[in-house]
Amino acid sequence: MVHILAIRGMVNSLELGPGMPKSTITHHTRILREAGVTTTRPEGRNCWISLRRDLLDLKFPGLLDAVLASELER
Template identity: 75%
Template sequence: MPRIYQHPSPEEVSLAQVLFALSDPTRLEMVRILARRDAVNSLDLAPDMPKSTVTHHTGTLRKAGITTTRAEGRNCWISLRRELLDAKFPGLLDTVLRQESGA
């Protein structure tokens, strides 16, 4: 049976949760990677990190409403919910993505 991931509805996505999720440098780098690609295998977001840590970070992004996760076989494909974020918080994602890594 395929894994089913729960995603918050647009109404459930809050600015506080999004900002919390983006406050971690690892998750912020994951979002930068996702912004450049359509979908990324979860383990490719942080190949040098333990799988359990990647799962924690990708779960935090998903629960905040920043990403969607789709299971395909043994892989989890992650995509940025760009349209939702731009509609709910205009300019936020662009501002975050413009910031230099490690700044």
């Protein structure tokens, strides 16, 4: 999910887990939001989610880049 957000920016929550049950997507997006990794903007029946890259880079310099780089190596 973090990789998708890093590439695409703001994403509809249902686009973050293609093929996953909605309850699973909701659970994981809630965990990311509560951890401060993402921000959520409700709009009608949709939830638009984006990565809080500026805050993550400020608090944990280089961490997000390392996570994304390890994903690319797979």
